[in-house]
Amino acid sequence: MERWLFLTTDGLSKGAVYAAFALAIVLIWRATRIVNFAQGAMAVAAVYVAYSVTAATGSYWLGFAAAVLSGLVLGAVVERVVMRFVEHAPPLNAVIVALGLVLLVQAVLGSIYGNEYRPVGTPVSRTGLSVGGVSLLSAYDLLVFGAVGLVVAGLALLFTRTPVGLRMRASAFAPEVSRLLGVNVAGMLTLGWALASAVGALAGLLVIPTELGLHPNAMDLVFVSSFTAAVVGGLDSPVGAVVGGLAVGLVLSYVAGYLSADVTPLAALVLLLAVLLVRPGGLFATTATRRV
């Protein structure tokens, strides 16, 4: 029971990060029908910015803000400079371009910072609070839940309650009609990439200190888990991304705890297959048909 409680809280904490990262994947997919395979590398780049700013100023939170901001900028730049040219091309073009971007970003980071793992500090303790002898949630877990919760709530409000959110949704669903209605669709795409990239940067900031540390490839496995989460959730559904993220976090945590940490990548694959066999569109796929 104690072990189960520990694995559950640990799984939910990891799952919250996957949820945020999956949400970033879904945001871009909805807007452009592109899976941004470079999202992990872009998030790592933002975390390196945080690392440098924190090292220079001594403030974790300044680094945090710098990472989110550079995530925003990086997302906008990638959309404007690179992705804009493949948005209407065959899907494979975008995949190849994104993979090229991964190599580029990782090579640049490697040549600036070196290819070694750097430990990253956290602003609050990662030691679990002991409840009745069981080590449960740490202060850092609470920070993760809080941050991801705020992001999810913020995005939900943005998309459902604000004019900009309405424009972004309309641009994603019906770009041509939206232009006829006066919506600056190109601007909305850039904004979508910027937001997604900032959310990805935040997820990177939260998860990297809990793993091996900062390295140009630090988000590779997180990307795999989050992509699984996004697909499990339906790829088109923000709610699905959050639920999928938490589910993947739990499954991986249980598998690592009760079986072996070595089989967790396999477990992610099995989960993916199981869900896609039962519901090929993912758990939260919308039944509405899409006009093409």
Added chain:
Amino acid sequence: MSLLRVQGLTAGYGGAPVLSDVDFEVRAGTVLAVLGANGAGKTTLLRSVSGLLKPTAGTVSFDGCDLRGVRVEHLVRRGLAHVPEGRGIVAELTVAENLRLGGLWRADRDAVRADLDEVYGLFPALAARRGHAGHQLSGGERQMLALGRALMARPRLLLVDEPSLGLAPKAVAQVMAILRHLRDTTGLAVLLVEQNVRSALAVADEAVVLALGRIAAAGPAAALRDDTALRHAYLGF
């Protein structure tokens, strides 16, 4: 006076031009029907006017101003609204959201609210279904929504592409009646593309017949209606 003037318009999709040297004009407060069979170039004509398709030659001027170089998303701010073929509503958004989207660029929020009430008054079916998603609507309701949404921009010229397509006769009559009502009460000009010749001529002031991308006939709607030879040759009734 002429609100929209199209001169020497030639347009296509890379191969042979779909439209060749098309001239016409729409006067303020009138309905111009563009008639023609499938593939005559009617939709291409509307898409070239609103800039979704860049013409290879010719000019389109609206209210005396050349529309070349004007971005599509700015047209609605100038008073030109395009209701695309297939009732281009955003199926994933609700009726209310679709309508809000139509007036989102406007700064005069109070007037937008008043216009929203007016649209709901004009289309009571939409008022009853404002929380429903677009894909839950019937074909007629979708057409109402597309029209209502365009009206939220308070346009001076409405481009409407085949509003009767796939609609029951009663719904077609309703759509045409609303276009006539808007012209008569607000002075709205309409460029109406239609295959349903009888319905279109019943509402139009003037009409042009498009055949294989060229203007085959033009004139007052009543004259076209009475020209038996022309009707047989191009309009099939």
